[in-house]
Each structure stands twice: as structure tokens, then as C-alpha cells.
Amino acid sequence: MILEARDLTFRYHPKGPAVIGRVDLTLKSGERLGLTGPSGRGKTTLCRLLAGYDRPDAGEVLLDGRPLSTYRGYCPVQMVWQHPELVVDPLRTLGATLAEGWAVEERVLAGLHIEPGWLTRYPSELSGGELQRFCVARALGPATRFLLCDELSAMLDLITQAQIWSFLLEEAERRDLGLLIVSHSSPLLERLCTRTQAL
Amino acid sequence: MDRLLNQRQRALLLSAFAALALLAVTVAGFLLSDAAMVTDFSRKNLAPCLAYPFGTDWMGRDMLARTLTGLSLSIRIGVLTAAVSAVVALAVGTAAATLGRRVDAVLSWCIDLVMGIPHILLVILISLAFGKGFVGVVAGVALSHWTSLARLLRGEVLQLRSAPYVLTAEKLGRTRLQVARDHLLPHLLPQFLTGLILLFPHAILHEASVTFLGFGLSSEQPAIGVILSESMSYLTTGKWWLAFFPGLMLVATVALFALLGDRLRRILDPATIHQ
Numbered sequence: 001m002i003l004e005a006r007d008l009t010f011r012y013h014p015k016g017p018a019v020i021g022r023v024d025l026t027l028k029s030g031e032r033l034g035l036t037g038p039s040g041r042g043k044t045t046l047c048r049l050l051a052g053y054d055r056p057d058a059g060e061v062l063l064d065g066r067p068l069s070t071y072r073g074y075c076p077v078q079m080v081w082q083h084p085e086l087v088v089d090p091l092r093t094l095g096a097t098l099a100e101g102w103a104v105e106e107r108v109l110a111g112l113h114i115e116p117g118w119l120t121r122y123p124s125e126l127s128g129g130e131l132q133r134f135c136v137a138r139a140l141g142p143a144t145r146f147l148l149c150d151e152l153s154a155m156l157d158l159i160t161q162a163q164i165w166s167f168l169l170e171e172a173e174r175r176d177l178g179l180l181i182v183s184h185s186s187p188l189l190e191r192l193c194t195r196t197q198a199l
Numbered sequence: 200m201d202r203l204l205n206q207r208q209r210a211l212l213l214s215a216f217a218a219l220a221l222l223a224v225t226v227a228g229f230l231l232s233d234a235a236m237v238t239d240f241s242r243k244n245l246a247p248c249l250a251y252p253f254g255t256d257w258m259g260r261d262m263l264a265r266t267l268t269g270l271s272l273s274i275r276i277g278v279l280t281a282a283v284s285a286v287v288a289l290a291v292g293t294a295a296a297t298l299g300r301r302v303d304a305v306l307s308w309c310i311d312l313v314m315g316i317p318h319i320l321l322v323i324l325i326s327l328a329f330g331k332g333f334v335g336v337v338a339g340v341a342l343s344h345w346t347s348l349a350r351l352l353r354g355e356v357l358q359l360r361s362a363p364y365v366l367t368a369e370k371l372g373r374t375r376l377q378v379a380r381d382h383l384l385p386h387l388l389p390q391f392l393t394g395l396i397l398l399f400p401h402a403i404l405h406e407a408s409v410t411f412l413g414f415g416l417s418s419e420q421p422a423i424g425v426i427l428s429e430s431m432s433y434l435t436t437g438k439w440w441l442a443f444f445p446g447l448m449l450v451a452t453v454a455l456f457a458l459l460g461d462r463l464r465r466i467l468d469p470a471t472i473h474q
Contacts, residue, residue, distance in 0.1 A: 053366055074372030086363040091385045097364075100381070101371045138371070 001145050003027045003068075003077060003178060007059035008049055010042075019045045022059070025197065027146060032172065032179045034189035037199030043182045044082065046199065047148045050180065051079035063145075078139035082151040084131035088123045094134050095119035102141035111167040112137050129160045136164060140171060146178040154183070165192060207466065214462035217455045221274060224452065228271020234261060235268040235421045247440050254440035257433065266445045269423040270452055272416075273403045276337055277456075280406075281398035283341035285348060289391060292352030293383075296360065307353075314346045322405050323414045336415045340402045348394040355390055359383055389467050396460030400453045423449050 005025040011018045019042045027033050037043050048054045050061055052068045052075055061068040063076060081087045088097050098104050098119065109116075112133040123131060132152065139147060149168075153161040169192065172179050183189055189196055204212070243259040245251055253262035295306040313321070326339035359365055365382050373381070407424025409415035416422045418429075423445055430441035 051370065053370070075370045078370065079367075081363060081367075083363075087367045089364045089368075089382050089385075092381065096381075100368055100373060141371070143372075 001029045001064050001076070001178070003050065003146050004062040004065075005046070005050060005059065006062065008046070008056045008061070009058040010045060010049055010054065010056050012045075018057075020049065020056070023199070025050070027178045027180055029145065029178045030172075030176045031195075032169075032181060032193045034193035034196035035180060035182045035199060036184070036186070036189065036196060039184075041199045043199055044150050047079055047150045047180070047182060050146075051075065051077050051148055053079070074141065074143045076143055076145040077148065078141070078144045078146070079148040079150060080132070080135050080139050080152050082154060084128055084135045085123060087135055088131060090123050093120055093122055094126070094131075097123075098134055098138050101138035102143075104137050104140075108137050108140060108171075111171070113163055129156045132156060132160075133164065136168065144177065146180070147172070148180045148182075150182045151184070152181070153188070154185075161188075210462040210465045214459050214466070217459040217462070221452065221455055221459070224267060225271045225274050228267040228269070228274075231264040232268045232271075232421075235264040236419075237261070244438060247444075253444040254438075256430075256438075256441055262440065262444060265421045265426060266423075266448050268421045269426050269445060270448055272420065273406060273423045273449070274452065276333070276340070276406050277399045277402040279337050280340040280344070280402040281395050283337070284345040284398050284402075285391060285395040287341070287345040288348035288352055288394065289387070291345065291349040293356055295349070295353045296356035303353075306349075310346045310350055313343065316343075318343055318405070319408060319412075322409050323412065326409055326414050331414060332416060336406050336409060339409065339415075340405050344398055344401055344405075348391075348398070351390060351394065352387060355387060356383060359386055389464050392463055392467070393460055396456055399456050403449070403453065 005023060008020050008023045009018050010020040023046060035043055049056050055069065063071065068077060088094065114133050114137060118126060118130060153164060181189060181192055237260065239259040241259065242255050243257055245255040247254045251261055251263065253266055255261055291306055295303045321343040322339040325342050326335035329335040329338040359382065365378060368378050368382060406415060406422065407427065410422055410424035411428045416425065418425055426445045427442060433441050
């Protein structure tokens with residue numbers, strides 16, 4: 001499969017400045033694309049557009065040549081957000097949150113070092129790193145073809161970073177997922193990506 | 200007590216107690232409604248004593264029975280009007296936030312319109328239109344008090360709909376119904392319950408004032424509003440018990456409702472689960 005962004009332009013306010021201006025991007029299955037750029041250049045916004053959270057003002061996002069917005073139900077392009085505490089419902093246990101994506105396999109839980117006891121807890125009872133593992137596990141449903149990792153590991157300690165990334169690389173390899181990795185850390189991108197693109 | 204039970208258990212116990220007390224008053228008032236009407240001039244103007252703990256009035260009616268009956272009526276009116284108001288508010292607020300900009304504009308305009316008319320005037324007009332009495336008071340209070348809660352819920356739904364976890368749930372293929380059930384409802388429930396309970400004292404006070412002005416319940420009904428306004432003319436002659444006990448009981452009832460609301464909120468809020 002192939003995820004394409006063609007000539008994307010996006011502004012948050014009709015009269016505001018273009019946060020994304022005429023950006024092209026191509027991501028194939030099995031590829032690991034690193035996205036770099038200074039703060040405020042629209043990396044997160046680009047991820048939101050690619051995952052279908054926002055509609056571009058001009059240009060289009062195509063998945064296998066078909067506009068992403070025409071896909072109904074589970075979106076094959078999933079995004080892992082920079083701040084995990086915002087994407088889990090504070091009033092639901094993490095087990096329920098996890099079940100929203102798919103019936104997560106034991107293998108994935110073990111690979112991400114998610115302890116069974118955490119499933120009955122609420123988000124306020126876990127740390128950011130622990131929550132981020134849940135967000136990764138939830139986004140890895142069987143219908144996921146592309147995973148956009150927006151600063152997935154920026155606020156994690158090095159051990160957790162290594163754990164999550166080694167599992168993700170393995171999983172991407174096995175299932176031929178396409179990964180888009182946004183990061184400020186060039187050593188990390190060098191280690192993970194097959195190529196990089198600057199914004 | 201601190202050691203025996205945690206805060207959650209105490210909250211449950213207290214709210215059960217409050218609910219039971221309110222239920223007891225309602226039922227007692229219902230059963231005593233005949234006794235409250237009995238006039239006996241051989242026992243008029245008695246100060247509080249063992250046989251009549253709340254005393255008797257100028258027609259020899261037992262004030263305890265009258266107070267309980269009045270409270271029972273107030274609670275029933277309060278619960279009914281608060282429930283109707285809250286449901287209207289929930290429907291309007293959710294509709295405004297989910298059905299697009301045009302619907303939102305129309306409904307927001309309606310909210311502004313109802314809010315713009317002085318409450319008491321609106322209550323009187325609606326009560327008159329519905330033929331006064333129990334139905335009139337309930338309709339009047341219920342149809343004029345939903346606005347602020349509707350506006351609150353509308354804002355809440357708008358905010359929730361753009362919350363990252365709701366957007367993510369949609370991307371994960373959850374249907375609208377599932378999102379509403381799993382994410383919107385649990386967040387709206389505490390607001391909804393708090394709003395419902397805050398409406399209750401409003402409802403009672405408006406019932407009393409509309410009744411006082413002669414557009415609500417008829418004066419032979421032992422409503423708290425009627426009892427209080429009648430007792431005003433006897434206060435200067437030293438018959439303090441006519442207003443004191445009914446007033447105290449009214450305050451206690453409202454306080455019980457506030458307690459119930461507060462404890463319910465604590466039980467529903469998962470952040471307090473370990474306290």
C-alpha cells in the first residue's frame with residue numbers, strides 16, 4: 001500500500017497563515033520515513049492531515065490512490081500522539097480504552113511491557129510512559145497499514161524508548177507496516193529510518 | 200469512623216441516608232395529607248408540646264402533619280420539575296452541539312430568548328396558561344429553568360467532541376452511538392446530576408413565590424409556600440413555631456439534596472476512588 005500527500009495546504013483559521021504549504025510526501029508499506037523540522041513548522045499538523053483528523057484546504061491525502069476521507073470505519077492510517085494523556089478517556093479504565101481499538105493480543109501486551117494489573121486502572125493512576133504503551137498497542141489493530149508516530153518517545157526515559165521502538169520495528173517488519181516517525185532527535189531517526197524528509 | 204470506612208464507603212452511606220430521609224418525608228407527607236386538613240378549634244394556637252411537636256395553628260391544625268405534607272408536595276414538585284428541566288436541557292444542549300451550525304444558532308437563540316424574560320414573569324404566564332395548581336406550577340418551573348443547564352451541557356458536548364480521545368475513538372472505527380455512550384455520557388453525567396440537584400431549591404422557591412402571588416397552588420393545599428406566607432401575619436403575635444419549624448424543615452430538605460448531590464459526584468468521579 002502507499003500513502004500519498006499531494007500539494008497539501010492547511011490553515012487553522014481561514015484568514016490565518018498556512019501552517020502547511022504545498023507539502024508532498026510519499027510513504028510505502030515497509031518504509032520507515034523520518035520527518036524532521038524546527039518547532040512550529042507543522043509536523044503534528046501534517047500528521048493530523050495524513051491520519052484524517054483534519055481536511056486539507058488544498059491538495060489531497062491518498063491511500064492507494066483513493067482519498068483517505070472515503071475510507072469508513074477503522075482508519076488504516078493510525079496516529080500515536082505526542083501527549084498520551086490527551087488521547088485516553090480519563091473516565092474509562094485502560095482495559096476498556098484498549099478494547100476500543102481491537103482485541104489486543106497477549107503478544108503485543110508482552111512486547112510493550114504492559115502489566116496485566118494496569119488494565120483495571122484509570123489514566124490518572126499511570127505515568128505518561130505507561131500510557132504511551134497503551135496508545136501504541138491500541139493503534140496496532142490488524143487493519144492498521146500505516147502508523148504515524150508523532151514524537152512518540154520524546155517524553156520517555158531511555159529504557160522505555162528502547163523497549164517501545166525495538167518492539168515497533170519488529171512489528172512493522174513482520175506486518176509490513178509503513179511508519180512515519182516525527183522526532184527532533186537526529187540520532188534516533190538515523191537509527192530507525194530508511195530515509196528522512198525535512199519540513 | 201475514619202478508620203472503619205474509607206471516604207467512598209462513607210459517601211455511599213451518607214447518600215443512602217439522605218435518599219432514605221427524603222423518601223421517608225415524601226411518604227410520610229403522603230400518608231398524613233388527610234390529618235393535615237383536620238381543623239379542631241379546641242386545640243388552636245398550641246405552642247410545641249409532646250402531643251404536637253410543631254404546635255398547632257389558628258384553626259387547630261397539626262403543624263407537624265402540615266409541614267410534612269407540604270414538604271412532601273414540595274419534594275414531589277421539585278423532583279418532577281428538576282427532572283423535566285434537566286431532560287429538556289440535555290436534549291437541547293446535545294442537539295445544539297451535534298446537529299450542525301444552523302440548529303445550534305436556532306437553539307442558542309431560543310435559550311437567549313427564554314433567559315431574557317424575567318423568571319418569575321415566565322413562571323406566572325406558563326402556570327396561568329396551564330390552569331394553575333400542581334400542573335401549572337410544574338409546567339411553569341420546568342419550562343423556564345432548563346436554559347442555563349442547556350447552555351452548560353452544549354458547551355461541554357462541544358468541548359468533548361473535539362477532545363483528542365473522542366477523535367481517536369472515531370478513527371478507531373467506533374460508531375457515533377458507541378462514542379456517545381462510552382465518552383460523552385459519562386462526562387456529562389456529573390454535570391447533569393449537579394444541574395439537576397441545583398434546580399431543586401430553585402423549583403421549591405419558585406413554587407413558593409408563585410403560590411404566594413396567587414398564581415400557583417390553591418391556598419387550601421398545605422404547601423410550604425402557603426404555610427410560610429400565612430404564618431407571616433401570626434409571627435408578630437408571638438406564634439413563632441408556625442414559621443420556624445416549616446422553614447427549618449425546608450432548609451434541612453434542601454441541605455439533604457445538596458448532600459446527596461455532592462456525595463454522588465464524589466462517587467462518580469474516578470479521581471477520588473482511593474480516598
